[in-house]
Amino acid sequence: MDNTMITLPLLILFLPLISFVILIFFGKKLPRQGDWVAVGSIVTTFFFALYLFFQMLLEYDPNFSHGASFSWIDLDAFKIDQGILIDNLTIIMLLIVALISSCTHIFSLKYMEGDIRYNRYYAYLGLFTFSMNGIVLADNLISMYISWELVGVSSYLLIGHWFEKDSAADASIKAFLTNRVGDIGFFIGIMLLYSAVGSFAFGPIFDSIATGNTITGLTLTLAGLGIFLGAAGKSSQFPLHIWLPDAMEGPTPVSALMHAATMVAAGVYMSVRLFPIFTPDALLVIAYIGGITAILASLIAITQNDIKKVLAYSTVSQLGYMILAVGTGVYTAAFFHLLTHAMFKANLFYCSGSVIHSMHHALHKIHDEKTDPQDMRNMGGFKEKMPVTYWSMLISTLAIAGVPLFSGFLSKDAILAGTLGFAQHHPEHFLLPLFGFCAAAITAFYMFRLIFMTFHGKPKMQNIFKDIHESPKEMTGPIVLLATLSFFIFYTLPKFNPISTKESWFTQLVEAKDSVVPGGMTAGEISGYAHHAHYLAMGLSIVAATIGILLAVLMYYKNIVSPKKISERFGFLYDWSLNKFYFDENYNRFLYQPLLKLSDTISWLDWEFYDKYFINGFGRATNLLSKLSGKFDYDGIDQGLVDGLGRITDAGGKNLRKIQTGRLQNYLLYVVAGILVIIIIQAF
Amino acid sequence: MHNLESYLFISAMLFCLGVFGVMTRRNAIAVLMGIELILNAANINFVAFSKFNGMNLDGHIFGLLVIVLAAAEAAVALAIIINMYNNMNSINVDEAARLRQ
Numbered sequence: 001m002d003n004t005m006i007t008l009p010l011l012i013l014f015l016p017l018i019s020f021v022i023l024i025f026f027g028k029k030l031p032r033q034g035d036w037v038a039v040g041s042i043v044t045t046f047f048f049a050l051y052l053f054f055q056m057l058l059e060y061d062p063n064f065s066h067g068a069s070f071s072w073i074d075l076d077a078f079k080i081d082q083g084i085l086i087d088n089l090t091i092i093m094l095l096i097v098a099l100i101s102s103c104t105h106i107f108s109l110k111y112m113e114g115d116i117r118y119n120r121y122y123a124y125l126g127l128f129t130f131s132m133n134g135i136v137l138a139d140n141l142i143s144m145y146i147s148w149e150l151v152g153v154s155s156y157l158l159i160g161h162w163f164e165k166d167s168a169a170d171a172s173i174k175a176f177l178t179n180r181v182g183d184i185g186f187f188i189g190i191m192l193l194y195s196a197v198g199s200f201a202f203g204p205i206f207d208s209i210a211t212g213n214t215i216t217g218l219t220l221t222l223a224g225l226g227i228f229l230g231a232a233g234k235s236s237q238f239p240l241h242i243w244l245p246d247a248m249e250g251p252t253p254v255s256a257l258m259h260a261a262t263m264v265a266a267g268v269y270m271s272v273r274l275f276p277i278f279t280p281d282a283l284l285v286i287a288y289i290g291g292i293t294a295i296l297a298s299l300i301a302i303t304q305n306d307i308k309k310v311l312a313y314s315t316v317s318q319l320g321y322m323i324l325a326v327g328t329g330v331y332t333a334a335f336f337h338l339l340t341h342a343m344f345k346a347n348l349f350y351c352s353g354s355v356i357h358s359m360h361h362a363l364h365k366i367h368d369e370k371t372d373p374q375d376m377r378n379m380g381g382f383k384e385k386m387p388v389t390y391w392s393m394l395i396s397t398l399a400i401a402g403v404p405l406f407s408g409f410l411s412k413d414a415i416l417a418g419t420l421g422f423a424q425h426h427p428e429h430f431l432l433p434l435f436g437f438c439a440a441a442i443t444a445f446y447m448f449r450l451i452f453m454t455f456h457g458k459p460k461m462q463n464i465f466k467d468i469h470e471s472p473k474e475m476t477g478p479i480v481l482l483a484t485l486s487f488f489i490f491y492t493l494p495k496f497n498p499i500s501t502k503e504s505w506f507t508q509l510v511e512a513k514d515s516v517v518p519g520g521m522t523a524g525e526i527s528g529y530a531h532h533a534h535y536l537a538m539g540l541s542i543v544a545a546t547i548g549i550l551l552a553v554l555m556y557y558k559n560i561v562s563p564k565k566i567s568e569r570f571g572f573l574y575d576w577s578l579n580k581f582y583f584d585e586n587y588n589r590f591l592y593q594p595l596l597k598l599s600d601t602i603s604w605l606d607w608e609f610y611d612k613y614f615i616n617g618f619g620r621a622t623n624l625l626s627k628l629s630g631k632f633d634y635d636g637i638d639q640g641l642v643d644g645l646g647r648i649t650d651a652g653g654k655n656l657r658k659i660q661t662g663r664l665q666n667y668l669l670y671v672v673a674g675i676l677v678i679i680i681i682q683a684f
Numbered sequence: 685m686h687n688l689e690s691y692l693f694i695s696a697m698l699f700c701l702g703v704f705g706v707m708t709r710r711n712a713i714a715v716l717m718g719i720e721l722i723l724n725a726a727n728i729n730f731v732a733f734s735k736f737n738g739m740n741l742d743g744h745i746f747g748l749l750v751i752v753l754a755a756a757e758a759a760v761a762l763a764i765i766i767n768m769y770n771n772m773n774s775i776n777v778d779e780a781a782r783l784r785q
Binding site: 661662663664665668669672 | 703706707708709715777778781782
């Protein structure tokens with residue numbers, strides 16, 4: 001039992017990596033480019049995860065926890081362990097990842113059929129799943145950070161899958177760089193914690209903070225905010241939300257995987273996992289960022305015409321909800337919403353993928369390469385042609401809009417109740433629930449706008465309408481499965497209670513833990529507030545959803561109110577929303593351009609000043625010195641000493657040669673003269 | 685003529701003349717003649733010392749040996765001179781300086 005609890009998670013972790021290695025090196029040589037390797041391994045992990053899940057249900061123990069670790073780096077003073085931690089949170093998350101990843105793999109079989117980099121696509125999906133599982137299983141911050149970065153890399157690779165398109169290449173770079181900004185915060189947070197606590201593992205960090213004398217107050221708040229910045233980057237929170245809509249340049253199944261279960265869920269998962277370390281101040285910042293993100297993104301989503309852009313902003317908005325829940329303390333509600341959102345959001349992406357796939361084929365048939373297959377203004381009336389997609393998407397839309405009987409209602413209600421409870425206790429923060437309810441209404445509105453524009457009304461392009469067809473089974477299979485999982489029943493078991501999760505397996509297995517920060521609110525207090533506000537929140541959220549849906553019906557189904565007139569009346573608001581509140585433009589003007597200018601200035605200083613005067617000056621001085629030294633060496637040593645010696649010898653030889661006349665008589669003369677000299681010397 | 689000095693004086697004169705001849709003459713034959721003078725100066729010395737030293741015949745014998753030697757030397761030298769003439773059409777010793785660098 002204990003053994004399977006360690007080996008199965010490890011298998012779940014490494015099978016996708018093995019598939020990645022096989023596909024990246026041998027993918028092209030395998031039959032069908034090796035997609036069966038990827039699909040096989042991922043479906044296997046899904047069954048393993050399912051086994052773990054049922055094991056968890058059998059145990060039914062909220063404190064269920066297993067772990068294993070080994071010493072990775074041990075330098076006495078500096079020690080890093082690598083390890084895995086398996087508790088209920090991990091098992092549920094593993095199941096989400098495995099399920100969505102399996103669906104994505106199967107869905108892609110048809111969606112990506114005939115792609116030029118088919119095997120690489122599957123290889124990167126494997127890498128992505130591996131990295132995400134790494135984050136989920138990590139029992140310490142360093143393991144998590146490593147996987148965190150791997151998720152960044154694999155998202156970069158997948159968003160830029162069609163890198164021939166400039167927009168896709170730009171989007172992948174933007175996603176990566178924006179994530180980097182968050183990751184730096186994450187790393188600073190990790191280091192702040194490590195320098196105070198001396199350990200990267202979650203357990204020791206919690207214990208150490210609980211003592212209240214290692215890291216407290218402002219430092220702990222900063223560490224928490226640093227770590228949260230990482231989550232904000234990955235989970236695409238304001239002000240780092242700009243990358244997610246652009247990331248829609250990736251293939252649609254990737255969008256489903258990335259924006260439902262893996263990448264963006266990582267930030268929320270991490271905040272949930274590390275919830276106990278956030279101080280009340282940090283939580284307040286987190287709550288406001290979540291609230292602002294939720295309302296801002298939903299406002300942008302209203303006016304988007306690209307079907308995937310609407311879903312992208314809806315993802316950002318829903319992530320804002322989760323972060324808002326973490327900030328207000330009901331972090332199990334955040335995780336619950338992560339679970340339900342994964343199902344219906346993945347499904348929405350698959351459905352949009354199914355529509356786009358169909359549009360693409362129809363456009364291809366009439367050789368129309370200019371029309372955007374993702375633009376909802378070209379759709380309409382697809383309901384009869386694609387019934388499976390339509391009904392599934394409708395179910396998921398009802399779920400995301402927060403309509404009773406669907407999963408989204410339960411989780412959204414839990415979040416809104418938590419937020420409302422928080423605001424009742426802290427009336428000065430009344431904005432937070434306001435953000436939440438407004439976003440809920442707006443979400444209902446734009447999601448139904450999407451449904452009506454795509455599936456209802458008259459077809460906008462008659463010439464392609466006849467070619468619109470339902471997608472093949474590989475694509476509708478995951479869609480139907482996930483649509484089924486959008487019903488409330490799966491989340492309230494063992495009780496059949498469509499309005500409350502109070503006695504559901506989830507609430508009983510994932511218990512909120514107290515914050516370890518001394519002076520923080522206890523889990524009991526928080527759930528008390530939330531419970532108190534439960535019915536009020538439920539009523540308000542139903543009202544909000546109804547208003548949103550009614551508005552959408554009036555404007556886009558019955559056409560009683562003309563959207564055109566409203567957009568003309570509120571021209572500047574409409575423009576703001578359509579242009580995404582000019583975030584990209586303002587970032588460009590106030591962040592990128594000054595940064596570029598600064599870089600230019602520094603580069604100018606470097607080139608024109610430092611290089612020219614300092615480096616080149618050094619060069620010139622060295623050059624001069626070398627010339628002098630050369631002159632001395634050549635003229636002094638070479639010419640004077642070395643050659644001089646030669647010249648002296650030469651001159652001596654030349655002069656002495658004259659004695660050697662070759663005339664015997666001269667020699668004789670020398671001999672006689674010599675003898676005479678000797679004699680004369682002898683004589684004296 | 686009873687004293688040794690006059691013999692030695694003549695011998696010295698002869699030697700100096702011989703050396704002078706060897707050194708100044710360009711003609712190889714004249715040089716050879718100078719050498720003969722030097723040899724003969726030596727001979728006079730041998731004989732003179734022999735006469736004034738109890739008349740043992742050592743000096744005389746040596747004188748004879750030198751005369752024989754001079755004859756042999758003259759023969760060899762003349763042969764060289766003839767060869768030189770054959771090769772260079774001249775017996776000027778200054779021209780026989782081909783080995784000079």
